[in-house]
Amino acid sequence: MILIFGFSSSLSKLILAESESENSEENIVDYHETSHGYISVKADIQTQQVFTKKIPIKVTFTPKVDGRSCYINIISPSQVEMTKAQYWIDFEKDESSSKTIYIKPSTSGTFDIRINVIVYGYDINYGDSTSVRITVNEDLIVEESISAYRLNMLVYTGVLLVVVVAVIIIMIKFGKQLLSKAKKWLFSDSKYQKLQNQKEMEGFYQKLATGSVNQKPSIDPNS
DSSP, rough: HHHHHHHHHHHHHHHHHSSOOOOOOOOEEEEEEEEOEEEEEEEEEEEOOTTTTTTTEEEEEESSSSSEEEEEEEEOOTTTTOOEEEEEEEEOOOOOOOEEEEESSSEEEEEEEEEEEEEEEOOOEEEEEEEEEEEETTSSBBGHHHHHHHHHHHHHHHHHHHHHHHHHHHHHHHHHHHHHHHHHHEEEEEEEHHHHHHHEEEHHHHHHHOOOSSSSSSSSOOO
16 A cells, blocks of 8 residues: 555656646756846747647746736737636845746637736836747647646656556455455444354355254354
């Protein structure tokens, strides 16, 4: 059971790494930065997710001015799906903040994604932007990171196979014990004992019919 728990834990960590709350840094395959002085903005295209084929883009910005709040707006072609295109983020002057967005092209091609960052000041608003270009093939895989994507696919597949084999081995080795424990858990003590007595009675009468037993069972059939 410890073995299967370990493998399941590893698989869960791999799958959770692709959830929408993912903030960990991955292999950067593209980088763009631009600044007009008020806000420094950059966008990193990270390794594409294996199961969903979503493409994470980590947007990092550093405001050089004070303000009430910061607004991020992502502009993309109609062929690119996004879970969310606008974000409001709290910030501090001269401190870097980041937000990972997820996009998924619905067709092959090259797409330009524009990221606008606006700081709403007390008297005036400040804005800056950057953009990234992404090219995906007919399999909707980012061309610049095909090797990393295939490597991740092999790793995920290997982990799944190991988990399946481990489950099969444990079921074969401990199947009877687990079934017995399950029966005890499903039935109350009285019902379980009655079931056991019924089985003993059936076995006794089968032996009696064949003449292989000379005494009655010691159990009460009404118990």
